[in-house]
Amino acid sequence: MEIDAIATAHAKRLSVADALLPTPPNWDAAAGTELSVRDGVALATRSRVDAGSPEALWRPLTEYRLNVRLGGADPGAAFGALLTEWDQLLEESEASDWDSAAVVTRPSRDTVGTSELLRRGFAPTRVLAVRPADRLAGGPPEVPGVRIRHAEPSELNTLVRLQLELRNYDEQFGVLTRRTDEERALTSATRELLADADSALPSLWIAELYGKPLGFVQVEVPPAAGWADSYVAAGSAGYLASMHVAEEARSSGVGSALAAHAHQLFDEAGMQAVLLHHTLANPRSTPFWYAQGYRPLWTSWYRRPAVQG
Template sequence: MESMHNDVTATGHAARIATVDALLPAPFPFEVNGDATVLSAQVGATGAAGLATHTELGADSPQSIWRALAEHRLEVQLAGPDPAAALDALLTRWDEHLRTLARPGDPECAAVLSRPSRDTAGTAELLRHGFAPAGVIAVRPAQRMAAPGPAATPGVCIRHATPDDLDTAVGLMLELQRYDAQFGRVTVRPGAEEVVSKELLRQLERPEPQVWIAELYGQPLGMAVLQMPDETSWIKHRVAASRVGYLSSLAVAEAARSAGVGTALAAHAHQVFDEAGADVVLLHHALANPRSTPFWYAQGYRPLWTGWQRRPAVR
């Protein structure tokens, strides 16, 4: 009976999401593996189903910079006339579930869920349950026009990075992480420099590294790291598109901000993606970041998925 109820919810959820945003992929019924748990709630004619999962990382894992070490996730499906009330009931059910699993007050344990950004039903309920919108997966369709600006930024030269740029690249990435750590998505850990150095060196030693350096009057002051469409299988399921580019990071030294370096790097990245035949480009950014949020939307991006977080997961 539970399975049938969840199938009905999945079908109704898919029909509802199809009207929300044309770039959202079609959702599928939950696949329950390992210790995943399906939670459900019913409010009148509205059903809610959630797939609750749990993952843990060591503090030395490269991914640990971008999340809490223990993460409880909920994938949500809503169907019926009152999705906000059904989500409220499902979150209450999830809270009960989390209290059996998570240690209260643990800052390295987070409760996380992603919602389509334009599916705003239930936003007030998420806030009441103590969740905050922490990050966004933003999307930019190919050939999208950015805000008008100069065709080129005087004094800025963009070139392929080489292994000789490693120290510059690491410095820019660590500066970016320290700034982003203020907004809840990034946790700067003791081994961050070593993790960043290893990953950037791996990128720089590739035959055709997609790491680009921006020089302002000869000084390397900005960097962009790209993932081309044949490398993005880990995220392409989040968007209804065949060829998906991913902009891993764009960093500009504080001394060069507002000088056009970031805009020049973004324009160059989009040209590279267009030449590779990308239908869309995705990126993550911290929603509360007062620099990145207006910057990316001026470059033609818009929010596709919003990541909500409560950390600690149980207070």
């Protein structure tokens, strides 16, 4: 098939699979290496961040990514052929240290070629989940002893502590890597958010349980969440950037109250959809978020290190 025909077939299959998927954008061929097989094309890219950068808190230092377009009568076979070509390219990179990853992000409901990824050592690791608007009936639930309010600059240390607890737990699921200076980086980023007094919608909110701060949620709306427009077919999208409840407050209703409060904020801001990232293997976050009305939209398959063996 010609490249245009492949792109058309790919876009058509995605539109049938999930109405919330946007039209696949054109890619910049100069940004990477183009691969092509019968009925399939792909763009292989590489990105690297410094260990001390804010981005390094949430990803491996070196990421090799593959963006695919699949057409024809057997798109799974085309996907497998593209993965084989990509593996040959990766072997030349010598990316065999743990702080590297090969990443393929696919629409969650487009399951074509799943077995090809599994055979090559990939695992579905990180999900970008979506919650359409208007799922909240009424206001947030009344939970005895729980109060949710704006975070104050004086609570910087509390917010950093909660974020470090979250990182300590999430490390085991394969995306996040602990950094030696992460406390400094988190402190700096959180201080900036707390100082943003001009924002129409505060980013950070604290949950108290009987007067003790035991949870937080971070929310983003446009323009901060403007990047989300390329991932979902919605007029406006918000992003639930992070949420954590201290171990001592689990099963108390704090998490559900925080989530409901965030959704009310998004609804009041006119967001037509809300996105969030979670690790698929997390036995706490995955069932919790889907009980709040989210579902998988994009699934990122990881292989760490990027080249195995």
